[in-house]
Amino acid sequence: xxxxxxxxxxxxxxxxxxxxxxxxxxxxxxxxxxxxxxxxxxxxxxxxxxxxxxxxxxxxxxxxxxxxxxxxxxxxxxxxxxxxxxxxxxxxxxxxxxxxxxxxxxxxxxxxxxxxxxxxxxxxxxxxxxxxxxxxxxxxxxxxxxxxx
Numbered sequence: 001x002x003x004x005x006x007x008x009x010x011x012x013x014x015x016x017x018x019x020x021x022x023x024x025x026x027x028x029x030x031x032x033x034x035x036x037x038x039x040x041x042x043x044x045x046x047x048x049x050x051x052x053x054x055x056x057x058x059x060x061x062x063x064x065x066x067x068x069x070x071x072x073x074x075x076x077x078x079x080x081x082x083x084x085x086x087x088x089x090x091x092x093x094x095x096x097x098x099x100x101x102x103x104x105x106x107x108x109x110x111x112x113x114x115x116x117x118x119x120x121x122x123x124x125x126x127x128x129x130x131x132x133x134x135x136x137x138x139x140x141x142x143x144x145x146x147x148x149x
Contacts, residue, residue: 024076031103037072077135081113096127109141
């Protein structure tokens with residue numbers, strides 16, 4: 001016997017309204033962010049800069065992942081967004097994008113914004129805010145500290 005509490009009589013479960021956050025509210029190791037950002041710049045990361053040690057990063061016969069580092073932000077701050085594959089085509093300088101279910105990854109002690117397969121990148125109409133480029137959250141270096149219980 002299976003019962004589903006949220007779906008009686010074929011109804012869909014109620015969807016929650018997204019809570020949009022600002023870039024300056026992002027913290028290390030957090031997930032599930034929805035934000036509207038403008039793309040300031042985008043630069044592709046060459047495949048040879050990633051592999052490390054001459055070991056191929058992808059299986060034989062598959063295309064290597066396209067990766068670009070994009071500086072994105074809103075009126076509060078900017079952060080580096082790591083765009084992968086199809087996301088690279090969507091994040092062009094000057095475009096306004098909505099990121100859904102984004103997460104913060106740590107790379108060499110600094111925060112990077114990313115959207116994995118569980119999130120979505122949507123191009124939207126141009127936003128009417130000026131990006132605050134002098135507050136770059138990816139330039140802040142964090143250190144992992146173990147707290148004794």
